[in-house]
Each structure stands twice: as C-alpha cells, then as structure tokens.
Amino acid sequence: MxxxxxxxxxxxxxxxxxxxxxxxxxxxxxxxxxxxxxxxxxxxxxxxxxxxxxxxxxxxxxxxxxxxxxxxxxxxCIGQNFAMIEAKLALTLILQHFTFELSPSYAHASSSIASLRPQYGAHLILHQH
Ligand code: HEM
Known part of the structure; x- marks a missing residue:
C-alpha cells in the first residue's frame, strides 16, 4: 500500500x-x-x-x-485484481506446505518507501508439514 x-x-x-x-x-x-x-x-x-x-x-x-x-x-490501480490473486496464490501455496511463526529476531518497525513494508524485513521461521 x-x-x-x-x-x-x-x-x-x-x-x-x-x-x-x-x-x-x-x-x-x-x-x-x-x-x-x-x-x-x-x-x-x-x-x-x-x-x-x-x-x-x-x-x-x-x-x-x-x-x-x-x-x-x-x-x-489497474493491477488490483492481479495483485490480489497473486498474493492469495502465493499465501495458499506457502500454507499448503508450511506453517510459519515470527522469529524472535523480528523487530516491528514499519517503514514507508513507496509502499508500507517492515523496515528490517519480515523474519519468519518456516516449519514444513
Ligand atoms: C499490492 C500491490 C499493489 C498496490 C498496493 C497498488 C496500489 C496502487 C495505488 C494506490 C494506485 C493509485 C495511485 C493513485 O491514485 O495515484 C495504483 C495505481 C496503479 N497501479 Fe497499482 N498497486 C499494486 C499492484 C499493481 C500491479 C501488479 C500493477 C500492474 C500489473 C499495477 C499497476 C498500476 C498502474 C498502471 C496504476 C496507475 C493507474 C492510473 O493512473 O490510471 N499496480 N496502484
């Protein structure tokens, strides 16, 4: 966003x-x-x-x-539907194979450079099903 x-x-x-x-x-x-x-x-x-x-x-x-x-x-945005489908598809594929949780190293600091994003990245720990 x-x-x-x-x-x-x-x-x-x-x-x-x-x-x-x-x-x-x-x-x-x-x-x-x-x-x-x-x-x-x-x-x-x-x-x-x-x-x-x-x-x-x-x-x-x-x-x-x-x-x-x-x-x-x-x-x-003309890419709205495409972006929503892409995000849902990516999330669905990830959730089919993994669960994930936030890593303790994650620091919550949102930053806005053109769009809103985590300033230090989204540190996740993935667990395969
Ligand atoms: C999560 C992803 C995206 C977000 C949050 C987003 C957000 C936005 C927003 C807020 C605007 C309106 C800007 C304004 O009114 O001044 C916009 C316009 C636009 N977006 Fe996106 N966008 C996304 C993905 C995409 C994608 C994937 C495409 C192309 C495939 C795209 C192409 C465009 C274009 C061409 C415009 C300008 C439309 C116009 O001025 O008539 N966007 N977008």
Whole structure:
C-alpha cells in the first residue's frame, strides 16, 4: 500500500468541503492515516484485526470510500485484481506446505518507501508439514 495518493487540482469549480481549491494545487490523501482513523474504523483502528474483513470490504466500510490500498475512482490501480490473486496464490501455496511463526529476531518497525513494508524485513521461521 503506498503511503499516499496525490492529485493536482485542475478544475477550481469542484469544491472540497465547501471551499474551492486553487487550480494547480496538489492535494495528497494519506492512505495510511485514513486506514488508522478511529472515526472511520472504531477505537481498535490501530489493532491488527483481519477478521474485520470476514464479510467483505463494503460491509466493514459501510459503503464509504475509506479503504484505499489500491486507490479509488477513475485512477484506481489497474493491477488490483492481479495483485490480489497473486498474493492469495502465493499465501495458499506457502500454507499448503508450511506453517510459519515470527522469529524472535523480528523487530516491528514499519517503514514507508513507496509502499508500507517492515523496515528490517519480515523474519519468519518456516516449519514444513
Ligand atoms: C499490492 C500491490 C499493489 C498496490 C498496493 C497498488 C496500489 C496502487 C495505488 C494506490 C494506485 C493509485 C495511485 C493513485 O491514485 O495515484 C495504483 C495505481 C496503479 N497501479 Fe497499482 N498497486 C499494486 C499492484 C499493481 C500491479 C501488479 C500493477 C500492474 C500489473 C499495477 C499497476 C498500476 C498502474 C498502471 C496504476 C496507475 C493507474 C492510473 O493512473 O490510471 N499496480 N496502484
């Protein structure tokens, strides 16, 4: 997930929250902050709870555009479906043959260089079935 998506305002007649931004102004939407917003996601917004998505994205977001790992609108990521299938396929193949746990050497430090990633790598210990 990239840290932010940005756009240059080309049409001053499109108001944003009641104001008309100047033409040429660049507006950035910090995706990471939107995904951690407690108003949108609740008090446990910063906790890792993938089960929130058990009934799909539209259920958990109440139809709001508040989950944007692939952006949204006319410039939404064209590789979204490919990336999701690839990730599910890779994870399925790994889980068919291995279980894994975090290594004690793993240090939790997320870093954002174009996309969000573990700063010191994801140290895993794999166990073959
Ligand atoms: C997990 C993987 C990926 C993530 C998180 C991701 C995320 C994103 C995001 C957030 C945007 C929107 C940027 C914006 O609105 O300014 C975007 C655009 C784009 N992505 Fe991805 N992407 C991923 C994989 C891919 C793959 C695999 C491809 C190509 C096969 C791809 C091709 C593109 C292209 C061409 C755009 C620009 C679309 C446009 O401007 O019309 N992405 N991506």
């Amino acid at each position: 990239p840290y932010e998506v940005s756009r240059q305002v080309r049409c001053p007649s499109r108001p944003i929250k009641g104001s008309s931004p100047l033409t040429g102004v660049e507006i950035s939407l910090p995706i990471l902050l939107v995904h951690h917003d407690e108003e949108l996601w609740g008090d446990d917004a910063k906790e890792f709870k993938p089960e929130k998505f058990a009934e799909g994205v539209s259920k958990v977001t109440n139809g709001q555009l508040s989950y944007l790992p692939f952006g949204g609108g006319p410039q939404v």
